[in-house]
Amino acid sequence: LFRKIMSNRILDVVDLKTYFQDESTGGIIKACDGVNLQMNEGEIVGLVGESGCGKSTIGRTIIGLEPPFSGKIIYKGTDILLESRSNRSKVRRNIQYIFQDPYAALSPRQTVWMSIEEAIIINGEKNKKAIESRVKELLISVGLDHYISDSYPRELSGGQRQRVCIARALATNPKVLICDEPASSLDVSIRAQIMNLFLKLRDDLGMSLLLISHDLSSVRQAAKTVYVMYLGKIVESGFSENVYANPLNPYTQSLLSAVPDKNPNVERSRKKILLSGDVPSPMNPPSGCRFRTRCFAAKEICQEVPPLQQITADHNVLCHFAGATHIEKN
Numbered sequence: 015l016f017r018k019i020m021s022n023r024i025l026d027v028v029d030l031k032t033y034f035q036d037e038s039t040g041g042i043i044k045a046c047d048g049v050n051l052q053m054n055e056g057e058i059v060g061l062v063g064e065s066g067c068g069k070s071t072i073g074r075t076i077i078g079l080e081p082p083f084s085g086k087i088i089y090k091g092t093d094i095l096l097e098s099r100s101n102r103s104k105v106r107r108n109i110q111y112i113f114q115d116p117y118a119a120l121s122p123r124q125t126v127w128m129s130i131e132e133a134i135i136i137n138g139e140k141n142k143k144a145i146e147s148r149v150k151e152l153l154i155s156v157g158l159d160h161y162i163s164d165s166y167p168r169e170l171s172g173g174q175r176q177r178v179c180i181a182r183a184l185a186t187n188p189k190v191l192i193c194d195e196p197a198s199s200l201d202v203s204i205r206a207q208i209m210n211l212f213l214k215l216r217d218d219l220g221m222s223l224l225l226i227s228h229d230l231s232s233v234r235q236a237a238k239t240v241y242v243m244y245l246g247k248i249v250e251s252g253f254s255e256n257v258y259a260n261p262l263n264p265y266t267q268s269l270l271s272a273v274p275d276k277n278p279n280v281e282r283s284r285k286k287i288l289l290s291g292d293v294p295s296p297m298n299p300p301s302g303c304r305f306r307t308r309c310f311a312a313k314e315i316c317q318e319v320p321p322l323q324q325i326t327a328d329h330n331v332l333c334h335f336a337g338a339t340h341i342e343k344n
């Protein structure tokens with residue numbers, strides 16, 4: 015049984031710490047400070063929190079764009095960080111990144127075709143016929159019409175550009191896609207289409223996706239599991255249905271409270287929690303609970319580091335009160 019559970023696990027991030035040094039002051043920025051995160055095969059996982067919380071740092075560390083200070087990144091049982099440099103990059107080919115700004119991620123001098131073709135060639139394919147059919151296949155799998163393959167990025171819509179980036183990422187046949195605010199630069203109407211594409215990639219290719227967003231509501235439908243991050247720490251995680259229906263960390267409650275209700279009558283009478291100010295600097299985070307300076311429920315004890323409390327098998331909360339602070343619903 016143990017094996018069965020474990021075999022489903024594709025990515026295991028263990029106590030990951032990624033620190034930066036501030037250039038002007040020399041201070042240490044603990045952008046990602048002891049993060050645990052798990053992904054299973056064929057699953058969509060959400061990672062949410064305000065801007066500056068460290069979400070991108072986690073993603074960038076996983077794919078090797080930032081060196082971690084400590085921790086483990088285990089892909090299918092292999093601790094990537096312990097591998098030799100060449101093995102590490104081989105394993106990491108299974109994990110690809112989709113950036114927020116598709117325009118910046120594409121070369122302005124490459125057509126759609128050239129851009130996707132390049133990704134296939136980098137992956138080691140040399141046969142011309144094979145390359146051609148693979149480009150066509152990738153265009154189809156991201157829902158791009160063949161007629162745009164001679165277009166340059168500037169001639170495309172934002173949604174089309176993001177699809178090209180996704181096609182490039184798929185060229186290596188990855189098992190995991192890290193999508194960092196993949197739709198936040200796009201029109202609202204296009205966002206749903208990109209989300210649907212991610213669902214399709216999960217269903218058709220069995221991919222696992224880490225959906226990063228500052229907007230909790232945007233991952234709600236798609237993500238089976240959600241992680242809520244604040245100032246370098248995961249403060250709540252669990253199955254989305256549990257976290258959204260029953261948020262137990264005051265931070266999650268505050269973020270959800272900012273999401274308007276679709277029903278205007280409910281919206282008008284709803285109690286809202288104001289989340290004042292910005293995320294404090296990760297160079298000088300508040301002692302104890304890092305959220306205490308903005309928390310509506312903060313008490314004396316919050317000056318001490320809160321324990322991670324397991325509420326149910328899937329639901330974990332970093333808070334002294336974990337749930338006792340539940341806001342009244344009216």
Ligand code: ADP
Nearest residue numbers: 034043045064065066067068069070071072296
């Ligand atoms: P998010 O993606 O949640 O908005 P980031 O991971 O981009 O957050 O950033 C987390 C914190 O780390 C921020 O305070 C940011 O300024 C800092 N940071 C990120 N990358 C670097 C870097 N290369 N050098 C210094 N500070 C960085």
Ligand code: MG
Nearest residue numbers: 069070071194
């Ligand atoms: Mg980011």
